[in-house]
Amino acid sequence: MGDRIRLSSSLLLEQRAWQVILDREGLEWSQPQPPSARGEESFSVPTSEIIAVEETEIDEKQSNRRKWRKMSKRHAFTVYYMKRKRPHCWRCKEATFWCVDEQLCNQWIQALKELIDSQTSRPKRLLVYINPFSGKKQGQRIYEQKVAPLFSLASISTEVVVTEHANHAKDNLSEVxxxxxxxxxxxxxxxxxxxxxxxxxxxxxxxxxVDQNDPTAPLVPCKTRIGIIPAGSTDCICYATVGINDPVTSALHIILGDSQPLDVSSVHRNKTFLKYFVSLLGYGFYGDVLKDSEEKRWMGSVRYDFAGFKTFLSHHYYEGTVSFLPATHTMGCPRDGRSCKTKCRVCKQSKRQLEQLQKFEKDRHGYDRRNQWHVIRGKFLAINAANMSCACPRSPKGLSPSAHLADGCADLILVHKCSRFNFLRYLIRHTNEDDQFNFTFVEVYRIRKFHFTSQQLEDSDDIHNMQKKHFGRFCSDQPTCCCTFSGSTWNCDGETLESPAIQVEVHCQLIKLFARGIEPPSKYEESPSMVQDRSYVGRL
Ligand SMILES: Nc1ncnc2c1ncn2[C@@H]1O[C@H](COP(=O)(O)OP(=O)(O)OP(=O)(O)O)[C@@H](O)[C@H]1O
Known part of the structure; x- marks a missing residue:
């Protein structure tokens, strides 16, 4: 605790007297004379984890309790704070402190309010977009029952927009x-x-x-943070930045004003902007799974398993050229086993070094980077660019377990043509402890930029004519292949993208989320056992 004590009083909690201290570091309560059987009891909540304080309404039943009869008037305040329930899962808890007089109670409420207000990173006004058709169509219910009461407790005002069509939020943001x-x-x-x-x-x-169509234009970072309340059928971005898909935990990250910078990659074709992604851009296997699953939406969530199995059996491979600019500014690499954690040092240092490198490149205008590009021609089962680990409940370590959220890099994973059995071994390694990159047919690079051109496009300027002319070309050297199309689709953060040639660039820390990355397990162990175990949300 800090040395500047604001308040120190003897207060009652759960009908026991505690010495309660408030300073700028937080709130602490301990037993002045601990009963020998219980041993010393002391609890603390850091300022950054105090959610709200309220004067407590005292009902008849409470005021008639034996201990309270000694006090002439009854006054109490309730402190709401964040508690780690299990790894990555947060809850809002409460502790009610009883004071001997009204003046003392008001003094405590005032001091706690001032302390909470000193947390300037916390939002006061939020714009909320709800997709009523996400996942199991529970978005609105989840927001109203689990999130809105917490925002109101934390005195956050909201403007809520329930989306009426695809791209509603995107269009709306262009004018608000x-x-x-x-x-x-x-x-x-x-x-x-x-x-x-x-x-x-x-x-x-x-x-x-800034013209988004210009692939060389440096993009301006967004100041406004984005919070994700998971309510969809796939919530991978929330999972990879918070560690769990839980609406209450995400709401608490927003309330406490967390900030997690995130790299965003842009996808262009020549001078046309196509899309951004923060998680995965996948061609071949992951593109085909997505395309097939989109055609089978009527199957519900089982469509992903079905499409995955079907795509695995079809075993298509795609020919093309990948060229990439390796990331030289970062001290991390895809197989170093250093996963991205809260306050990641790799991300911080990489950002600093990238800024120096970009300044050097700018100062030496015309600096020829061509000789730094690597070119790989081949037949690929999958080409994946992972901007983050891409961890999800199905694959808790993700496509690239050591990829970072904000280091200005993506991990480019090239899975070359191999047997079905070997490809199955590769896929299985995403679910166990073994290194999924330890195969001769898998290459992985940490990169800043990459380009891909499919074989068809290299052969002709007109891809559509080429598809007709060379129909089945890729099957010709694999007689058993039953392929009836020659190009794959890109899986761009779960959205399909059709383009036989693309240019991708990672933009370091372009956006910020209300999150703090993956907390190490020690954080959960440090969390104090609490005097009261009444969950605020549990009552909602
Ligand atoms: N009211 C609406 N009607 C139809 N589509 C909408 C609506 N609001 C948002 N959308 C679109 O729905 C798409 C999918 O939304 P979201 O990711 O929230 O749901 P999901 O169930 O997880 O989707 P998916 O199953 O595709 O992963 C988004 O691209 C969004 O533009």
């Missing part, structure tokens, strides 16, 4: 006055997040006069 809000919240899945992200990045570039 962003200065009116401290953050944007999306309630839905990865698609909804993507809508909000595209809206916010597009708006920021437009306001700054």
């Amino acid at each position: 006055n962003l200065a009116n809000y401290d953050g944007i919240v999306c309630v839905g899945g990865d698609g909804m997040f993507s809508d909000v992200m595209h809206g916010l990045i597009g708006r920021t570039q437009k306001d700054s006069g």
Whole structure:
């Protein structure tokens, strides 16, 4: 605790007397004379984890309790704070302290309010977009029952927009006055997040006069943070940045004003902007699974397993050229086993070094980077660019377990043509402890930029004519292959993208989320056992 004590009083909690101390570091309560059987009891909540304070309404039953009869008047205040329930899962807890007089009670409430207000990173006004059709169509219910009461407890005002069509949030963000809000919240899945992200990045570039179609234009980072309340059928971005898909935990990250910078990659074809992604851009296997699953939406969530199995059996491979610029500014590499954690040092240092490198490249205008590009021609079962680990409940370590959220890099994973059995071994390694990159047919690089051109496009300027002319070309050297099409689709953060040639660039820390990355397990162990175990949310 800090040395500047603001308040120190003897207060009652759960009918026992405690010495309660408040300073700028937080709130601490301990037993002045611990009963010998119980041993010393002391609890603390850091300021950054105090959610709210309220004067407590005292009902008849409470005021008639034996201990209270000694006091002439009854006054109490309740402190709401964040408690780690299990790894990555947070809850709002409460502790009610009883004071001997009204003046003391008001003094405590005032001091706690001042302390909470000193947390300037916390949002006061939020713009909330809810997709009513996300996942199991529970978005609105989840928001109203689990999230809105917490926002109101934390005195956050909200403007809620229930989306009426695809891209509603994106379109809306092009015209709202962003200065009116401290953050944007999306309630839905990865698609909804993507809508909000595209809206916010597009708006920021437009306001700054940056042309998104220019692949060489440095993008302006967005100031407004985005919060994700997971309610979709796929919530991978929330999982990879918070560690769990839990609406209450995400709401608490927003309330406490967490901030997690995130890299965003842009996808262009020549001078046309196509899309942004923060998680995965996958061609071949992951593109085909997505395309097939989109055609089978009527199957519900089982469509992903079905499409995955079918795509695995079809075993298509794709020919093309990948060229990439390796990341030289970062001290991390894809197989170093150093996963991205809260306050990641790799991300911080990489950002600093990238800024120096970009300044050097700018100063030496015309600096020839061509000789630094690597070129790989081949036949690929999958080409994946992972901007983050891409961990999800199905694959808790993700496609690239050591990829970082904010280091200005992506991990480019090239899975060359191999037997079905070997490809199955590769896929299985995403679910166990073994290194999924330890195969001769898998290459992985940490990169800043990459280009891909499919074989068809290299052969001709007109891809459509080429598909007709060379139909089945890729099957010709694999007689058993039953392939009836020659190009794959890109899986761009769960949205399909058709383009036989793309240019990708990672933009370091372009956006910020209300999150803090993955907390190490020690954080959970440090969390104090609490005197009261009444969950605020549990009562809602
Ligand atoms: N009211 C609406 N009607 C139809 N589509 C909408 C609506 N609001 C948002 N969308 C679109 O729905 C898409 C998917 O949304 P979201 O990711 O929230 O749900 P999901 O169930 O997880 O989706 P998916 O199953 O595609 O992963 C988004 O691209 C978004 O633009």
